[in-house]
Each structure stands twice: as structure tokens, then as C-alpha cells.
Amino acid sequence: MQSRWLYPLLAILMLAGITLALRQGLASAFHFKSVFYLDSWHNGKVPAAPLYQDAKTAAQQAVKLDAANPHYRLMLARTLEWGHYQQLDQIDSDTLHALYQQALAQRPGWGDGYAAYAYALAWVLNQPDAAAEQLLLADAHGPYMPQPLLLSVKLANDFWPQLPAGFKALYFRNQLKLAKAYYPVYRDFVSLSRNSKLQSVQCAYLRQQALSNAEFKRLQRDLCRHWPKAHG
Numbered sequence: 541m542q543s544r545w546l547y548p549l550l551a552i553l554m555l556a557g558i559t560l561a562l563r564q565g566l567a568s569a570f571h572f573k574s575v576f577y578l579d580s581w582h583n584g585k586v587p588a589a590p591l592y593q594d595a596k597t598a599a600q601q602a603v604k605l606d607a608a609n610p611h612y613r614l615m616l617a618r619t620l621e622w623g624h625y626q627q628l629d630q631i632d633s634d635t636l637h638a639l640y641q642q643a644l645a646q647r648p649g650w651g652d653g654y655a656a657y658a659y660a661l662a663w664v665l666n667q668p669d670a671a672a673e674q675l676l677l678a679d680a681h682g683p684y685m686p687q688p689l690l691l692s693v694k695l696a697n698d699f700w701p702q703l704p705a706g707f708k709a710l711y712f713r714n715q716l717k718l719a720k721a722y723y724p725v726y727r728d729f730v731s732l733s734r735n736s737k738l739q740s741v742q743c744a745y746l747r748q749q750a751l752s753n754a755e756f757k758r759l760q761r762d763l764c765r766h767w768p769k770a771h772g
């Protein structure tokens with residue numbers, strides 16, 4: 541008697557599982573389609589309007605098919621930002637806020653998600669003080685993640701007078717982390733810091749910190765060339 545109901549129930553559950561897997565697989569395909577477009581544009585290919593619309597539609601479909609995946613919301617937000625940057629689309633600030641806030645609600649410990657939201661706030665929506673708050677949240681969830689660390693330098697370089705005191709304290713704490721970072725992150729730190737209005741302040745701060753001989757020489761060579769040759 542039990543088997544009479546058991547097999548149909550198992551069939552229904554199996555069908556539901558297959559349907560879910562198909563939706564998730566299709567969502568993933570749409571997501572990577574928009575990723576492909578954005579990567580090609582970041583590498584210098586100029587986006588045409590039809591290709592941007594294709595990327596936008598793909599990102600929207602990914603969210604529609606798998607709304608539980610925060611990465612898909614983030615990709616849609618980045619696609620909309622790219623359309624705005626290339627003057628291919630008008631961005632709606634409420635939509636952008638909602639995408640980031642929903643993604644971060646789904647994954648609250650996502651340091652890179654906070655950094656992505658900070659970028660949109662500062663350089664798309666012109667809200668650097670709000671961007672600073674997102675980077676403070678990123679630090680609370682992952683104080684050694686490269687993307688938030690590097691973005692804190694860029695934000696300080698571009699908007700220093702407008703930033704809150706709490707963020708400025710974070711900026712200086714991040715200097716030492718970046719000065720000691722492994723090479724690819726250190727290289728990006730130096731690239732952001734060279735010719736910055738804050739370079740002399742950075743070097744003055746770092747000069748007072750506990751650095752190994754190798755770290756001192758590396759900074760002296762790459763960023764703080766006015767430092768004395770002797771470390772100590």
C-alpha cells in the first residue's frame with residue numbers, strides 16, 4: 541500500500557530536482573555569456589549597442605532563472621554599469637542599489653561584493669561617503685581580501701576630502717597590509733599610489749611602521765625613493 545504512493549512521490553521529487561537542475565544550468569549559461577562580454581570589453585574591445593543589449597538580457601535571464609544566486613545579481617549590476625559607462629544605457633540608481641543590497645543580503649560575508657558595491661557608489665552614483673561605509677563592511681568580513689584593500693587606495697586617491705574619519709583610519713591600516721602583500725597585489729598597490737596626491741603621506745606613514753629589510757628596500761625602490769638607503 542505504501543509503495544503505491546511512494547513511487548509517484550519519488551517520481552515527482554525526481555522531476556522537480558531535474559527541473560531545478562535544468563533552470564540552474566541554463567542560468568549559469570546565461571551568466572557566463574554576460575561574463576564573456578564584460579571580459580572582452582575590459583580587455584579593450586569596444587562594445588556595440590546590440591552586444592551590450594545581449595549581455596544585459598543574458599544577465600537578466602540568469603537572475604530570473606536562479607534568483608538565489610548572488611553572483612548573478614552582481615553580474616547584472618556590473619553589466620548595467622558598463623552600459624552606463626559606455627553611454628549605451630541610462631542607469632537607474634534604485635535598481636542598482638537593489639541588486640547590490642539583495643546580493644549582499646543573500647551572502648552577507650562577501651567582501652568582494654561590498655567592494656563592488658563601493659565601486660558603483662563612488663564612480664557611478666557619485667556617493668563616495670557611502671562607498672567608504674561599504675569598504676568598512678568589507679574589512680569587517682575579510683580584512684585581507686585584495687580587492688577591498690586596493691579599492692580603498694583608489695577611493696582615497698580620488699575622494700579624500702569627502703571621506704569619513706573611520707574610513708581614513710582604515711586607509712592607513714591598509715597601507716601596511718598592501719606594503720607587505722605578495723607581488724601581484726603589491727604591484728597593483730604601487731601602481732595606484734605612484735603620482736597620487738597622498739603618496740608623501742603614505743610614505744611618511746609607512747616609514748614609521750615595522751618593516752623587514754626586504755620590505756623597506758622594495759618600497760624605497762618602487763614608491764618612496766626619498767627614503768634613506770639604510771633601514772633603521
